[in-house]
Amino acid sequence: MSVVVIGAGLAGLTAATDLAAAGVETTVLEARDRVGGRTHGIEVAPGAWADAGAAYLGDRHTELHKLLAGLGLSATPTAMWGGSRFALGSGEKTRAGRFPPLNAVALGELFDLLYDLTARVRPDAPWRTPDAAALDTVTAAEWAAGNLRHPDARLFFPLFLGEMMAADPASVSVLHMALYLRSGGGIRYLNAFAGGAQQDRVLGGAHQVAERLAAQLGARIRLNRPVHAIHQQNGRVSVHTGTGEHHHGDAVVVAVPPVLAQAIDYRPGLPAPRATTATGRGCAVKVQIVYREPYWHAHGLSGWSVSATGPLLSTVDDSPPGGDAGVLTGFVTGAEAYRFAALDPAAREAEALHQVAELFPRLPAPVAVHVSDWVNEPYSRGCYAAVFGPGDWSRLGPHLSTPHGRVHWAGTETSTEFFGLMEGAIRSGHRVAAEILSSHETARRKR
Numbered sequence: 001m002s003v004v005v006i007g008a009g010l011a012g013l014t015a016a017t018d019l020a021a022a023g024v025e026t027t028v029l030e031a032r033d034r035v036g037g038r039t040h041g042i043e044v045a046p047g048a049w050a051d052a053g054a055a056y057l058g059d060r061h062t063e064l065h066k067l068l069a070g071l072g073l074s075a076t077p078t079a080m081w082g083g084s085r086f087a088l089g090s091g092e093k094t095r096a097g098r099f100p101p102l103n104a105v106a107l108g109e110l111f112d113l114l115y116d117l118t119a120r121v122r123p124d125a126p127w128r129t130p131d132a133a134a135l136d137t138v139t140a141a142e143w144a145a146g147n148l149r150h151p152d153a154r155l156f157f158p159l160f161l162g163e164m165m166a167a168d169p170a171s172v173s174v175l176h177m178a179l180y181l182r183s184g185g186g187i188r189y190l191n192a193f194a195g196g197a198q199q200d201r202v203l204g205g206a207h208q209v210a211e212r213l214a215a216q217l218g219a220r221i222r223l224n225r226p227v228h229a230i231h232q233q234n235g236r237v238s239v240h241t242g243t244g245e246h247h248h249g250d251a252v253v254v255a256v257p258p259v260l261a262q263a264i265d266y267r268p269g270l271p272a273p274r275a276t277t278a279t280g281r282g283c284a285v286k287v288q289i290v291y292r293e294p295y296w297h298a299h300g301l302s303g304w305s306v307s308a309t310g311p312l313l314s315t316v317d318d319s320p321p322g323g324d325a326g327v328l329t330g331f332v333t334g335a336e337a338y339r340f341a342a343l344d345p346a347a348r349e350a351e352a353l354h355q356v357a358e359l360f361p362r363l364p365a366p367v368a369v370h371v372s373d374w375v376n377e378p379y380s381r382g383c384y385a386a387v388f389g390p391g392d393w394s395r396l397g398p399h400l401s402t403p404h405g406r407v408h409w410a411g412t413e414t415s416t417e418f419f420g421l422m423e424g425a426i427r428s429g430h431r432v433a434a435e436i437l438s439s440h441e442t443a444r445r446k447r
Contacts, residue, residue: 001440002249004029004239006227009037010422011410012255013213014067014429020217022437027247028217029239031226031379035214038383039422041207042370044290048324049205052286052372053383054422055318058197060185061423063430064209068202071212075200079294079317080193082302085359088155089308092359100306106150110157113147114178114187121178123416127397132175136394140177141169155308162333163314164190165420166284167387170335176388183419197421203321206422226379229265230254230407237406251436255410255429258396259381266407272399274409278389279396281375281382282420283337287312287330287352290368294319294326296360303328305359310336311351315359325367328356341375385420386413401431403439408432 001024005016008030020026034040040053057064057075068074083094086101093101100107122129129135140161148154158169164187165172165180184190190197202208214221222245229240230252239247254261258275294317296303303317312330319327330352332340340348349369356363374383388396401414410432411425418424 001025001251002027003251003253003436004237004247004249005253005255006239007037007255007411008032008035008210008214008221008223009255009411010039010210010425011412011429011432012037012253013210013217014426015253015255015410015433016217016220017213018430018433019436020220022433024437025249026217026220027249028221029225029227029241029247030221030223033223035221035223036207036210037425038374038380039206039210040372041205042288042372044288044320044327044368044370045325048320048322049207050288050290050318050320050327050329050370051201051206052288052370053374054206055201056198057202057422058185058189058192058199059195060189060197061418061421063426064423067209067426071209073208073212074203076203076321078193078198078201079319080302080304082297082300084302085305087305087307087309087359094301098304100156102152102156103150106153107156109150110148110153111187114181117174117178118182118186121175121182123179123182125397126175126179126393126416129175129178133394135175135178136173136392137390138174139170139390140167140172140174143174144169158334159306159308159313162283162336163331165387166282166333166337166382166384168280168283168334171280171283171389172387173390173392175393179393179416180419183416183424184421185418201318209422227264229267231267232405232407233267235406250440251406251408253408253410253432253436255432256379257381257411258386258413260379261409261411266404268405270404273396275386276389276392276395278392280387280389282384282387283334284374284383285311285332285337285341286372286374287332287348288318288370288372289328289330289352289356289366290370291326291328291363291366293323295363296326296328299360299362301360307355307359310355311340311348312355315356328360330356337375341373345371401428403435408436
């Protein structure tokens with residue numbers, strides 16, 4: 001038996017590893033010149049790395065923790081001590097903890113409404129949620145306009161949504177927002193550092209997970225092989241790359257984001273789309289500002305900040321343990337990410353440094369600035385994950401993980417468990433490998 005896996009992110013590599021371990025002849029085709037997909041490391045000091053892509057994990061991310069242990073990797077706590085900085089329209093403020101200096105009753109009402117929404121959604125099949133059609137028709141922006149009465153709630157909502165799922169409220173359906181928050185463990189868990197989904201990072205960087213899986217797979221991985229066609233005929237599948245290569249197998253795993261999967265030429269054609277015109281990109285640009293050490297600690301600050309205006313709508317201390325460097329990571333999300341990503345490199349750096357100087361006025365000049373533009377990354381089409389717009393869950397949801405003949409689907413967007421997270425990607429890889437092995441065994445018994 002032979003299988004071609006398209007995409008060397010966490011989902012594709014997990015599936016390929018499982019298949020290879022079962023004795024399946026496996027080939028992995030990756031469009032980029034590296035493995036890792038939406039995980040990517042930046043060396044901020046000799047031997048010290050920061051995560052330019054996916055970074056955080058919590059105790060509920062059980063498959064990721066198993067994978068780390070099996071690869072000889074470990075987690076390290078996310079640093080979060082000291083005061084937080086807020087610039088929310090009434091001057092910069094420093095406060096203990098992460099609760100913003102906004103009307104507590106208004107924010108409480110906002111989160112009560114969000115809790116009610118997430119409790120209603122069916123995490124195993126969001127399109128079967130009561131009132132799914134109505135929830136899938138309304139955007140989060142329209143929902144906010146009709147339900148959030150206090151200006152502080154209206155101010156904070158897009159900042160919260162940008163931090164949680166890198167989405168512009170005008171582009172995401174209410175059903176998708178509710179599913180994302182529910183599948184990730186709920187609002188409290190997703191939003192928490194200690195005891196939550198942001199509790200830890202991978203020591204040395206999350207990019208190592210893909211690199212170590214790739215090392216096990218060795219020559220099975222072919223880089224710089226963008227796939228443009230998948231044809232099924234006479235019980236076999238042929239995969240055609242932009243480099244003119246043709247790979248043949250008994251099955252194919254497509255482990256790329258929905259918009260990229262939709263762009264592939266399938267013969268026979270797909271019975272249902274992988275993406276629609278409403279399917280958007282996760283709107284995220286990450287800015288890593290590197291210092292010789294985390295100087296903000298000396299001023300009693302954690303490095304955490306939230307701002308009402310961009311470009312950096314939030315910052316967090318991403319310094320590698322050991323004191324080799326201090327790293328402030330800024331998140332540019334939502335509609336602001338599109339504006340910021342369109343600037344030239346010098347203008348992006350200037351804007352980011354100007355804002356950091358206002359938030360943390362006593363810091364020295366940084367030694368480096370790294371900008372990771374996921375909005376325009378051609379082989380990701382956004383990050384953290386695809387954003388499902390109005391109508392998408394109703395149209396796409398029932399088919400996200402349903403095979404198309406010998407074509408099987410993986411990727412964090414195919415997992416209603418931890419959708420958009422590394423954990424969801426890994427679970428989808430295990431699922432699709434088991435699916436292929438089971439199908440092959442069933443076919444063998446019938447012969």
